[in-house]
Amino acid sequence: MKLLKVFVVSDSVGETGEQVVKAAITQFRPNFDNTLIRKFPHIEDNDHIEKIVEIAKEQNAIIVFTLVEEKMRQFMINLCHHEQVECIDLIGPMIHLFEQQIGEQPLEEPGLVHKLDDDYFKKIEAVEFAVKYDDGRDPRGLLLADVVLVGVSRTSKTPLSQYLAHKRYKVANVPLVPEVNPPEELFLVDPKKCFGLVISPEKLNVIRKERLIALGLNDDAIYAKQSRIEQEIEHFYNVVERIGCSVIDVTNKAVEETANDIIDRIEQNK
Missing domain, CATH: 3.40.50 (Rossmann fold)
Incomplete structure (x- = not known):
């Protein structure tokens, strides 16, 4: 041969x-x-x-x-x-x-085709990261993330995480509930890459009621009660004060607008 x-x-x-x-x-x-x-x-x-x-x-x-x-x-x-x-x-x-x-x-x-490939795989990696570390599932991801989001339920943490992931940022998010202590890793995160998401109690009340109805539940559950919402938001402010992170009011903001705000702040801090 x-x-x-x-x-x-x-x-x-x-x-x-x-x-x-x-x-x-x-x-x-x-x-x-x-x-x-x-x-x-x-x-x-x-x-x-x-x-x-x-x-x-x-x-x-x-x-x-x-x-x-x-x-x-x-x-x-x-x-x-x-x-x-x-x-x-x-x-x-x-x-x-x-x-x-x-x-x-x-x-x-x-090498242009490989630049495109690298960009694509970075996006996929970021999306997979956002899914893996969504909703506080694994606190270890907080120390690996480019961006950490914290907030009470229904403040758009998950859709915002996915939107940022498509911009190649690895995002982890943590829901804050008064009855559950935040993970210790949250207080080890660089405050400059952590963002608290807050919304007006009135707006959150409407969103949560709509969510309950969509699930076929009664909209007068404690989850949507004004007093409960105010309690959660008070807890939220106590936690973000300990972290020392920025707070973004998402009451009248689209996900894209909030994401661009976060990206601008991250780039300014580099």
């Missing part, structure tokens, strides 16, 4: 070229027997290309490259042709086709 050598050359990490090469090779050698794939990532200039072509010629290797800059691609093609080294331009023809089709110039900036 003939030894197959493939050099994957890229101005980024080379993952795209490597996956295409592997997809093609498996049609001949599913187990990659007697096959060598070598990556040359982060190629920045023609000197690097010259050295790679020299090695490829010595080792009788094929060069597969993904270079987004047209001048570098053309240099690679010309040099390989001159040195009689087989090469394949994976991305150039596609960029050229798109350029003709839409009449726009390519950015020629390496």
